Amino acid sequence: MKVKEVAITGMHKVDSKVYELNDHITYFVGPNGAGKSTILEAIQLALLGYIPGYAKTNESIMKHASSPTLSVSLTLDEDIKITRTWMRSGASIKSNIDIQGYEGEVSDLLANIELPIFDFNEFNSMTANKLKEWFITFLPGEKGGLDLVDRLNKSAEERNLPAEHLLTDLEGRLAELSELNDIDKVKSLNTMLKEDQSYTKGKIAKLQGTIESLVYYDDAPVLDEEEIRKQLVELTVLKEDVIRYDTTLKMQSSLKANIEELKDCLPSDCLSNDNRISKMEAEIEELNNQLNEFQSAYKELNDKKTELVAKRSKLSVTSRSTCPYTQQECATISQWFDKNKEQAAELDKQIAEVDAKIKEIDPAQWKSKAAEKQQIASNIEFIRSQYSKLDALESQIVDVGERPSDKTIEQLNSEVTDLQNGLAKVIANKQYEELQEQVTKDKFALETDLEVFKTWIKLTDANGLQTELMNKPFENLADEMSRYLTSMFGQETLAKFNLISKANSFSFGLCRNNSYIEFDYLSSGEKCLFTLALLMCILDKSESQIRTILIDDILDHLDTPNASHLFGALTNVSDIQFILAGVKECEDTSICKGV
Numbered sequence: 001m002k003v004k005e006v007a008i009t010g011m012h013k014v015d016s017k018v019y020e021l022n023d024h025i026t027y028f029v030g031p032n033g034a035g036k037s038t039i040l041e042a043i044q045l046a047l048l049g050y051i052p053g054y055a056k057t058n059e060s061i062m063k064h065a066s067s068p069t070l071s072v073s074l075t076l077d078e079d080i081k082i083t084r085t086w087m088r089s090g091a092s093i094k095s096n097i098d099i100q101g102y103e104g105e106v107s108d109l110l111a112n113i114e115l116p117i118f119d120f121n122e123f124n125s126m127t128a129n130k131l132k133e134w135f136i137t138f139l140p141g142e143k144g145g146l147d148l149v150d151r152l153n154k155s156a157e158e159r160n161l162p163a164e165h166l167l168t169d170l171e172g173r174l175a176e177l178s179e180l181n182d183i184d185k186v187k188s189l190n191t192m193l194k195e196d197q198s199y200t201k202g203k204i205a206k207l208q209g210t211i212e213s214l215v216y217y218d219d220a221p222v223l224d225e226e227e228i229r230k231q232l233v234e235l236t237v238l239k240e241d242v243i244r245y246d247t248t249l250k251m252q253s254s255l256k257a258n259i260e261e262l263k264d265c266l267p268s269d270c271l272s273n274d275n276r277i278s279k280m281e282a283e284i285e286e287l288n289n290q291l292n293e294f295q296s297a298y299k300e301l302n303d304k305k306t307e308l309v310a311k312r313s314k315l316s317v318t319s320r321s322t323c324p325y326t327q328q329e330c331a332t333i334s335q336w337f338d339k340n341k342e343q344a345a346e347l348d349k350q351i352a353e354v355d356a357k358i359k360e361i362d363p364a365q366w367k368s369k370a371a372e373k374q375q376i377a378s379n380i381e382f383i384r385s386q387y388s389k390l391d392a393l394e395s396q397i398v399d400v401g402e403r404p405s406d407k408t409i410e411q412l413n414s415e416v417t418d419l420q421n422g423l424a425k426v427i428a429n430k431q432y433e434e435l436q437e438q439v440t441k442d443k444f445a446l447e448t449d450l451e452v453f454k455t456w457i458k459l460t461d462a463n464g465l466q467t468e469l470m471n472k473p474f475e476n477l478a479d480e481m482s483r484y485l486t487s488m489f490g491q492e493t494l495a496k497f498n499l500i501s502k503a504n505s506f507s508f509g510l511c512r513n514n515s516y517i518e519f520d521y522l523s524s525g526e527k528c529l530f531t532l533a534l535l536m537c538i539l540d541k542s543e544s545q546i547r548t549i550l551i552d553d554i555l556d557h558l559d560t561p562n563a564s565h566l567f568g569a570l571t572n573v574s575d576i577q578f579i580l581a582g583v584k585e586c587e588d589t590s591i592c593k594g595v
Contacts (some may be wrong), residue, residue, distance in 0.1 A: 001545045002577040003043060005075040010067035011045075012038040021579060022591060025570050027555075028581040030595035036581035039595070040550045043579065046074040046082050047110060047546065049097070058093040061086055076546070080109075109545060132462045132499075132506040135474070146182040146469065148174060148189060155459045156452055163452045183469045190460040197453040200446055207443045214439075216432045220425035228426060232419045239412040241404040249400050259393045262386065271387040280376045287373040294366050298358070305354040312347040315340040462506075467499045474499055477537055484533035485510065488569035495533065524557040529566065536576060548577040555582040567591065 007018045013035055019028075028036045041051050041064070050056040051064065062070060065086065073083040080101040087094050102109055126134065149171055156163035173192060177185045221228060268274040405412070458464055474497040481495035494511040509518040510530065519530060535549050555563050567588055570578055586592040 001077045001080070001547065003074055003076060003546070003548055003579070006039060006043055006046070007071075007073040007075075008038065008042045009071040010065050010069050011042055011072065012064060012066060014038055014042075015066070019593070021577070023577065024574065025567065025578045025591045026580065026593060027567075027586050027591050028579075028593050028595050029583065029586055031583060034595045036595050037552055040552050040579065040581055042072040043074065043548075043550060046072040046084055049084060058086060058095050061095075062088055062093055128506040129462050131508075132467070132470075135470075135477075135497075135508075146185070146465075148185065151459065151465065152456055155455050159451070159455055161448060161452045161455065166449060166452055183466060183473070186460050186465045186469060190457060190466075193453050193457045193460065197450065197457060200450050200453060204443060204446045204450065207439050207446065211436060211439050211443070214432045214435055216429055217425035220429050221422040223422075223426075225423065225426050225430065228419060228423045232416065232423065235412065235416055235419060238405055239409065239416060242407070242412060243409060245400060245403050246409070248398075249403075252397065252400060255393055255396050259390065259397075262390050262393065266386055266390065271384060274383065274387070276383060277380055280380050284373055284376050284380075287369050287376070291366070291369055291373070294361065294369070298361055301354055301358045301361075305351060305358070308347050308351045308354065312344055312351065315344045315347070467506075471499055477534075480537045480540065481530075481533045484536050484569075484573070485529065487572050488529050488533065488566055490565060490569075495530070525559065525562050528555075528557045529562075532566075536573065539576060547575060548579060550579050552581045553583075555580060555584050558584070560584070560587075564588075 002023060003021050004023075005018060005020050007016075008014045009016045019039055028039055030036055045051050045061070045064075050061060054060050054063075064070065065088075068088045069085065070087075071083065071085045073081060075081050078101060081099070083098045083100075085096045085098075087096075099109070149167060152170065153163065153167055156167075170189075170192075174185070174189065177188050180188060223231075263269065266274070267276065271277070407415075460466065478495045478497055482493065485493040485495055489512070491512065495508070496511050496516055497506075497508045499506060507518050509516060509520075510522065510526065511517075517526075519527065522530065532549075532551065535551075539547065539549060555566070558566060563584055564587055567586065581595075
């Protein structure tokens with residue numbers, strides 16, 4: 001399938017234009033800046049959705065636009081049409097693809113379409129190893145003929161390196177690469193091994209850091225951990241006993257001081273010997289007698305008064321009585337009334353005498369006596385409580401015995417701290433020895449793995465298995481390129497590739513008249529033809545449905561006779577469409593299109 005027509009709208013200097021393409025060779029010629037490269041970039045943009053060499057974002061693509069809308073459209077064989085459009089609306093950019101005349105999947109039509117984008121200066125500046133990797137990238141390898149696990153195992157055995165555990169891990173990972181051809185499988189394995197190598201280096205560096213972070217105390221005690229712990233327990237118990245003794249001694253001293261202070265306030269050493277109590281009790285007895293006499297007299301007077309008042313209340317002296325029949329005063333009653341009156345007067349006199357005696361008794365004196373009695377009783381109770389307190393304090397006095405140690409608490413604390421620090425150092429040194437042994441063992445194992453990875457990376461790099469596996473593909477490539485080169489040079493011209501396992505020894509070039517010329521020493525025109533033949537061979541190996549090669553400015557490196565010869569040679573390659581651009585004039589007007 002080939003490109004028949006390209007339509008460009010709003011790209012670079014092209015407002016809107018349609019370019020028709022020849023089925024075989026189309027050469028756009030014109031001065032620099034005329035728009036030749038725009039045509040080739042438009043074809044790439046329509047096929048790929050981006051322009052190689054630039055970012056694939058819509059913003060980057062719109063930098064090639066000369067208006068708010070950029071559109072490129074390709075017409076292919078069988079009237080298949082691919083149109084891509086980018087439109088700016090404010091700050092956003094919308095893109096769209098439309099394919100007409102194709103009933104299959106879009107991915108099938110545009111799959112495997114991109115060929116290497118050549119920058120001759122970059123290509124020429126590559127080292128031999130980089131060039132080899134470049135070729136290997138675009139050459140398909142054979143599939144299924146390589147037992148990678150066996151090769152890895154043998155390479156490790158040759159250096160007496162243990163690799164069984166690494167091989168077990170790799171077998172599972174290699175199973176995921178079973179669909180790849182051998183060369184791609186080796187390249188993928190090489191990448192995996194480099195990642196494993198980096199990861200292992202990181203683990204080694206971490207272990208090295210762990211080793212360096214460990215601390216060993218040269219001044220640690222010579223005693224073992226158990227002996228130090230035993231001493232620490234004994235010293236801690238002793239310190240607690242000393243603290244308990246000092247606390248008890250301090251309390252006893254305080255008790256004795258309180259006892260002496262209390263004794264100084266008491267006239268006797270015990271309650272039975274304190275004569276103040278007997279004196280106070282006698283005083284209370286006297287006061288009780290006085291209060292009893294007072295109460296008896298007061299009660300006797302009140303009782304007498306009560307009795308007199310009761311008698312007085314029974315006598316009627318308010319009026320004389322008359323006879324109900326004669327309505328005259330009764331003599332008998334009158335006599336009785338007069339007698340009552342006399343008795344009442346006598347009783348009133350006696351009551352007045354009793355009241356006078358009651359008034360003579362002073363209640364305040366009575367209350368004073370009672371208060372004095374209460375105060376004396378309180379004093380007695382206080383004195384007894386002082387002796388009770390003295391007895392209680394004296395009962396708390398105990399014999400503390402001898403102090404468990406002559407050392408001060410500060411000295412004992414210092415010794416405990418020294419033992420704790422010593423124990424910490426002994427434990428740290430023990431951990432140091434255990435960790436150092438384990439870490440050193442782990443580090444040695446990782447360093448051994450690292451050596452295995454180095455061996456396997458060397459085995460699978462561009463100078464190892466990749467070179468070995470590429471012999472046949474390179475031979476096929478050389479044969480296919482030789483056919484194109486002979487056609488383009490007009491004489492037998494062979495492509496040659498030198499694959500040697502030695503690093504930086506890869507080279508390639510041309511053989512003519514039994515003379516080999518390396519690529520670096522070819523003329524610029526010969527390099528162009530060699531590269532063109534390489535592109536055609538790579539396209540032959542591609543699965544792309546679109547058989548087109550785009551070349552910008554390559555003819556500018558050829559003189560006129562060689563350029564004409566090239567066009568003649570390309571006419572013999574009928575199954576590939578060539579779209580070329582340059583400033584060099586072309587004699588064949590059927591293929592030239594001015595821009």
